[in-house]
Amino acid sequence: xxxxxxxxxxxxxxxxxxxxxxxxxxxxxxxxxxxxxxxxxxxxxxxxxxxxxxxxxxxxxxxxxxxxxxxxxxxxxxxxxxxxxxxxxxxxxxxxxxxxxxxxxxxxxxxxxxxxxxxxxxxxxxxxxxxxxxxxxxxxxxxxxxxxxxxxxxxxxxxxxxxxxxxxxxxxxxxxx
Amino acid sequence: xxxxxxxxxxxxxxxxxxxxxxxxxxxxxxxxxxxxxxxxxxxxxxxxxxxxxxxxxxxxxxxxxxxxxxxxxxxxxxxxxxxxxxxxxxxxxxxxxxxxxxxxxxxxxxxxxxxxxxxxxxxxxxxxxxxxxxxxxxxxxxxxxxxxxxxxxxxxxxxxxxxxxxxxxxxxxxxxxxxx
Numbered sequence: 038x039x040x041x042x043x044x045x046x047x048x049x050x051x052x053x054x055x056x057x058x059x060x061x062x063x064x065x066x067x068x069x070x071x072x073x074x075x076x077x078x079x080x081x082x083x084x085x086x087x088x089x090x091x092x093x094x095x096x097x098x099x100x101x102x103x104x105x106x107x108x109x110x111x112x113x114x115x116x117x118x119x120x121x122x123x124x125x126x127x128x129x130x131x132x133x134x135x136x137x138x139x140x141x142x143x144x145x146x147x148x149x150x151x152x153x154x155x156x157x158x159x160x161x162x163x164x165x166x167x168x169x170x171x172x173x174x175x176x177x178x179x180x181x182x183x184x185x186x187x188x189x190x191x192x193x194x195x196x197x198x199x200x201x202x203x204x205x206x207x208x209x210x211x212x213x214x
Numbered sequence: 215x216x217x218x219x220x221x222x223x224x225x226x227x228x229x230x231x232x233x234x235x236x237x238x239x240x241x242x243x244x245x246x247x248x249x250x251x252x253x254x255x256x257x258x259x260x261x262x263x264x265x266x267x268x269x270x271x272x273x274x275x276x277x278x279x280x281x282x283x284x285x286x287x288x289x290x291x292x293x294x295x296x297x298x299x300x301x302x303x304x305x306x307x308x309x310x311x312x313x314x315x316x317x318x319x320x321x322x323x324x325x326x327x328x329x330x331x332x333x334x335x336x337x338x339x340x341x342x343x344x345x346x347x348x349x350x351x352x353x354x355x356x357x358x359x360x361x362x363x364x365x366x367x368x369x370x371x372x373x374x375x376x377x378x379x380x381x382x383x384x385x386x387x388x389x390x391x392x393x394x
Contacts, residue, residue, distance in 0.1 A: 069239055070230070074230040150217070156228045160231075178223055179229050
């Protein structure tokens with residue numbers, strides 16, 4: 038375990054493991070805003086995302102002794118937030134994937150010119166996508182998950198993750214161009 | 215990766231819309247902290263220092279001895295308790311005084327701290343002498359013995375505080391960025 042980045046905030050994490058409330062707050066304070074944004078991209082509603090983040094931090098601090106620096110603390114925490122956000126969607130019976138029949142009549146490839154790209158335009162376009170497509174776009178492109186990880190989180194196969202992503206991306210490209 | 219994918223990946227951080235100020239963070243934290251178990255009481259390993267072992271022994275032994283004598287019959291109290299108490303008290307008074315001498319010679323302590331400490335010890339000694347006089351009169355011995363124990367406790371607390379100040383705990387928070 039030679040990668041120093043894995044040990045980011047090691048002291049804060051270790052002190053938090055010992056129950057040092059001040060250090061726990063410092064650790065929380067460093068990550069809470071990023072985690073709220075991760076959750077809100079999935080659950081969409083701010084109040085729901087706050088609940089998810091709250092529960093995620095409680096779970097993280099209660100299980101901190103299980104964290105062994107095999108990943109960064111941030112990615113470990115983010116996985117908890119994403120899992121809880123996905124569970125939140127499941128509880129609300131929101132479909133995580135778009136069924137095959139719900140197919141858009143779009144060309145196989147959609148050209149998007151670089152000069153037409155702009156963050157706010159992309160955000161607006163993402164919001165117009167069905168929830169399942171929004172989730173997979175967020176997980177793959179913004180959170181940086183690969184299809185194996187997405188498969189695990191959503192409970193789908195790697196191939197389903199790939200096909201869902203490609204459909205989602207094509208639809209997004211169509212909305213932007 | 216096509217242009218769209220590259221663009222989004224390159225601008226990932228700009229997709230974070232929600233900002234939280236300190237009050238938002240504190241508000242959410244109050245719900246989280248309420249669900250976490252109380253942190254364990256911080257234990258300072260003072261017992262590695264012989265002075266605290268002796269100090270604790272004094273409190274425990276005095277407490278046990280005095281309690282034992284107080285439980286026994288009141289008739290024998292004035293005769294036996296006063297003799298036994300006197301012996302025990304002399305013994306532990308010597309031990310506490312030895313520790314005070316050690317503190318006086320402690321190289322890690324500032325002169326200012328030592329002077330403050332000795333002033334307070336002098337006050338407690340005065341109180342102690344008065345209690346000893348009261349004890350001789352045999353009026354309400356139970357209360358007086360309790361007061362003597364309390365007097366020893368105060369001295370020990372002073373020693374603890376003084377030595378704790380001479381070994382301050384590190385408590386620095388470095389402002390760090392998060393890494394996902």
